[in-house]
Amino acid sequence: MVVFLIAVPLSLGIALATGAPLRAGLVAAAVGGIVAGLLGGAPLQVSGAATGLVVVTAELVQRYGWRATCAITVLAGLAQLALGAARVARAAPAVSQAIVHGLLAGIGVTIALSQVHVVLGGSPYSSASANLAALPSVLTDPHPAALLVGAITLTVLVVWPRLPGRFGHGLRAVPAPLAAVAVATAAATGLTLPRVSLPRWEFQALPALPEGPVLGVFAAVLTVTLVASMESLLSAVAVDRLRAERPDAPADPASLDRELVGQGAANVVSGLLGGLPIAGGALRGSANVAAGAATRRSTVLHGVWVLLCAGLLTSVLELIPLAALAALVMAVGVRMVSFAHIKHVRRHRDFPMYAATLGSVVLLGVLQGLTVGVVVAAFLSLRRLAHTRITVEDRPSGHLVVVSGQLTFLAVPRLTRALAQVPAHAGVVVELGGSFMDHAAYDALQSWTNAHRAQGGWVTLRGRGGQPIAEPSSTHACHPWTPWRNHHCTRPAVDHHDTADTGGGRQLLGGVTAFQRHTAPLVRDELARLALEGQRPTQLFLTCADSRLVTSMITSSGPGDLFTVRNVGNLMPPPGSDGTCDSVGAAVEYAVEVLKVGTITVCGHSGCGAMQALLDAADQGPGAQQTSLTRWLRHGRPSLARMQRIGRLGRGEVALADRPVADDVERLALVNVMQQLDHLMAHASVARRVAEGTLQLQGMYFHVAEAQAYVLNQRSRTFKAVRPEVLDAV
Template sequence: MSACAPPHIQHPHPPHSPAPARRRFPVAGADVSAAVAVFLIALPLSLGIALATGAPLQAGLVAAAVGGIVAGRLGGCPLQVSGPAAGLTVVTADLIHRYGWRATCGITVLAGLAQLGLGCLRVARGALAVSPAVVHGMLAGIGITIAVAQLHIVLGGSPDSSVLANLRDLPAQLADLHPAAVAMSALTLALLLAWPRLPGRAGRLLRRVPAALVAVTGAAATAGLADLALPRVELPSWHSHALAGLPEGPALGVVAAVLTTTLVCSVQSLLGAVAVDKLVAARPGPQSRLGRSDLDRELLGQGAANIVSGALGGLPIAGVAVRSTANVKSGALSRNSTMLHGVLVVVAALLMVPILEEIPLASLAALVMAVGIQMVSLHHIRTVTRHREVPVYAATTLGVVLLGVLQGVLLGVAVAVALALRRLARTRITHEEKKGVHHVRVRGQLTFLAVPRLSRALHLVPQGACAVVELDGSFMDHAAYESLQDWRSVHTARGGTAELAGRRGGIRTAERAPATGCRCRPWTPWRNHQSCFTAAPATPAGQEAGHELARGISSFQRNTAPLVREELARLAREGQRPSQLFLTCADSRLVTSMITASGPGDLFVVRNVGNLVPPPDEEHGDDSVAAAIEYAVEVLGVRSITVCGHSGCGAMQALLAGGTGQRVTPLRRWLRHGLPSLARMSDGARGGARLAGRDPADAAELLCLTNVVQQLEHLRAHPPVARALGRGQLELHGMYFHVGEAQAYLLARTEGGTVFEDVAEGVGGGAGGDVGEGAGGSVDGGEAAHGRVPTASPGQV
């Protein structure tokens, strides 16, 4: 059977073979539970977003249903949930104010057609070229606009169409409060904040119910019991529901409106699909087999959904980050969960109208206001600050607030381009002499524009002197490369020395450098660096080892120290605040910072032979490990402890061989702490640790895996750990590193026993848009492009 054959001509089974048994239920149970979780999140937020735009409230339900069914069926990201998004609120509200509701629906249809055209042109990946600072700034501007507008409804009034007008009218609104509306809004916000923080085991069970649903339901019940006179949700009969109409007005204005809607819907949906891919890849199990999203197909699916939603009188549709995250975390396995959530919205819109009409508008406004506030993400602000893109973020945010979404995005893109050109053209070159060594530092991109200044700085180096040229940039063009190499050749010919230092491995040049014998690579042993050092006479082995250490330190001071000095200075001022205690073997092949991609201040590391944790209060026990555990948990306040074993562990091999001999030595006394691991491996009921997809290669690997599990039990017995676990402030993780494969595995408890599963790649960013209730019951901010998403949870013990 051809893999490229369309579904309607593929044979379900080969001739003369029995037909496969039909599944009794076409939708998996995991998809059903995920659909219910997403539906409970989408229902109140869809009404709230419709209220914030000024559209008929049922338009939010139409968009949620169409987004789930149409985009879910046709889109290229199976687990992304689409619907009315907070990121579209400002755009839609402006369209309604200018053209009216029916014309806005028509503009939504035209935007959907534009998305279909873009999808056919296969330009979806181009949307990912938008600077993250622009996306973050757009979301922040939209969030500020939403929050300021909804504050008026929370106080019992009605908002204006512009942010400046709402701010100007706010003092008068504060002087004319509506006590009942304020009370319901306060109750909603209190439930939103308190529900995710319910303590204890009962709290963990209750937190499965979305906080947004609890907040709106609690406010509606309180208003009903107290018989408060408040404006409530009004859902007119579906017979009088308004459908799309043709927009009227200047052609240029209509085109701009269509382009704005298309831009925001497309960028948000595509970045959301990328975020879902990263989230799925970080979760081991059946979800990780779904593969990457087809972004062009996703754009086609979003276009079709906007056409249907606009034609039926619904809001514009885009991928929604928080609902998609809830869908993934709830264990959805296919697009059936997204489609079923849309069906549930249809059922609610038809059968739950009397219940929905009991919801106070002030409660929905408070919910959407919380959404807007959380779209101004402190994490995003720290990210753009670290990357020196605050001007782009600020320009986009202010542009969206004061001018509009499209104008703000264009302004942000213009500032981003100007900033990139300035960085490309601006290169700082300095020269100074320290202890007879002349340092020429180049900060920025080394292009032909900087060649005159580079030449002047290099000519300040006297003939025969020792010179170091430090390159702190990522690009060197042909003109700069030739100028630098010519000077280097002349300088060395006249008896001087010249060394290129700094971010040497990261410099890209317009011409390939001549081949050398150097085999330097990041994280390689000293022996691979020998060809980079000046040849020296043969020395005894002990002295040569000392020379290797000295040369390594010297290389660090020249190449690495300038790059980390600022960060280490900050840590020196603020002190260490590691989040992890990492307990591993003393084996020289385990480089903890390499296998965890961590930096200074991240890990509090304890290393010993065999990564052993002596049980507490044992006679002749070891206080060194216990002291480190106590200090990490009770003084540093680490939130996680990882015990990491590895392949080829000499300590485990010694245990299998019966120890290290008959003579009692410190090593033999220490290895007695590994005897429980040996006994556990021999016990069939307790042993059985294995790697995902295969059994241990031999007894030594089985003992290495079992030892991690056993040492975690020893760790739980330490009083500081037991107390922190009881308070829910600490997690324990098991890890195994296969040295030969350079592959890390994390411990997971499954029905099949103790399994160490592959660590998935691609943990990272999210996509901006709607903000609301996450699967765990907390009100969470939408993650914009290239931001962070929750990582896969390692196997907890």
């Protein structure tokens, strides 16, 4: 129902922007939902009138007429069926994202430039340049009523998702596009404005083949096929990422080849019934996932509701002013120019591809813009491979060879000539400034390095900025975070005459040796700086002694980042406990008063042996034998009592946001994190810093088997999973 409420105004707006009959947008939404929903390979993707084809479709309608445009849609659908059967969709991720996003951004700019004329009460021109040239004259003489309706639509679109409070939360259940059109329609009551006109349904005349040069028709079919396919496949990947974040998500990813077949079948049916070209849309698909869709039935039913709406609610739809739909589509066009994408492509030095594609689409057209983008991408790729600068400097400390660019077989002759300038027995530093080295370049560099060292010289390899590069001692280097029992590099050769240590000690020394060989060269400069300046950590991390909790790994931290306190059960005894707890209290006091940390994190974990021991001790009663472990674990009894109190009162004080709590061990681990945060606040130094606003306490829970971290929301007392960000929807 949510997607249906979004699809109806959006489909009408896209049809208005293309110059096609308005009913064609509803036909595309219904066919896209039912046909593509049943046959496609991305179950939660919602297909409908293609946003990315607005400019192309408008040009086709003007050049060939509506019936011929429907025929082109059918031919494009057949081409998609052939491409899907040939299994070419799996190659779609190989297309540069800079080109795809530049293409969509160019289409978005063109859409916005055309629809702003409708919002101002005028009519759009046939090209983006003509719309831009005529914009000043339209701005000086706008139609007040149309401008008012457009402004109301845009205001509601912006404000609606940000409505505060409980009342606002309830209103946000209505999709923003529907709310914007509904409010604008209500405001337009009594005004004289062009409105939606849906003629009585009649059987659509069969599509007619376009009249014109065969090459032009072929280019039109190719453009519709490429743009619709890329928009659908890119949206399918984005929606599949959103789906994969849910705990109930199936393991199988979306089938892009099947999705292309479903899109082709939908375009064939839509063209035959007089509908617009169809593509999957990340806007509708992400709304579908956010609304809780679990199967493809949600997509299909959205198409059914659109079909019923087109037949039963014609009189309601005809109240909508065209200016409101134009403002809605203009907002969609502006949203297609994503600043997040621009920042991303600039970071990866792909902005020339993005800018060339965007500008060419606006000035020349979609297919021409795509061609320009591909040509620029090929040129940049060849330039990056071939453009490698190698210099040799003779310095008092030795020779410096600087390689700027990628080292491929094309650069091997230059590399060999440069290295030949270095005298024998000389010291040399080779600085590699690129991010890629193929086998030919590696072999040439390695052979020269071995020969130079054999002649008495020394060679140091380092990366950009002077970072050392560790040279593997063999082709079987160990990979990080693999169990020690599989670490051949940490197993020194066994001395059969040495019986003093045949266990983990030798393995530990082997690991230290591997550190000295591979890791120490990479961190020596940083550790030297820290040794000189002293430690300045910003975080105190209190966690369990469990060997499976590697704090530096789960927090992506390095030397000098974390001041870590570990004990059995991640316990923080409150003030007034016996002297055996002074070690933990002293560490906290030192971190808060001397190191001035800004955050204290208490981190529990799944399968905690201390929590299991607390539960077992509660079952055994007070007569159990007292050991060092049981005496320490008495500091966890307040957590156990708190969990039991919650159970007696029937209050859900602790919860995981993404899934139910598995068992009592996990429930106690979660409660224990909150209890230790309360114990921390009982320490005067901590309470004072928190009151001053210079210290923050936070809780964390790490599920070992899932490698998933959860962070505590103090207000809702809910642990929420930390998820990677999803790419902005198209």
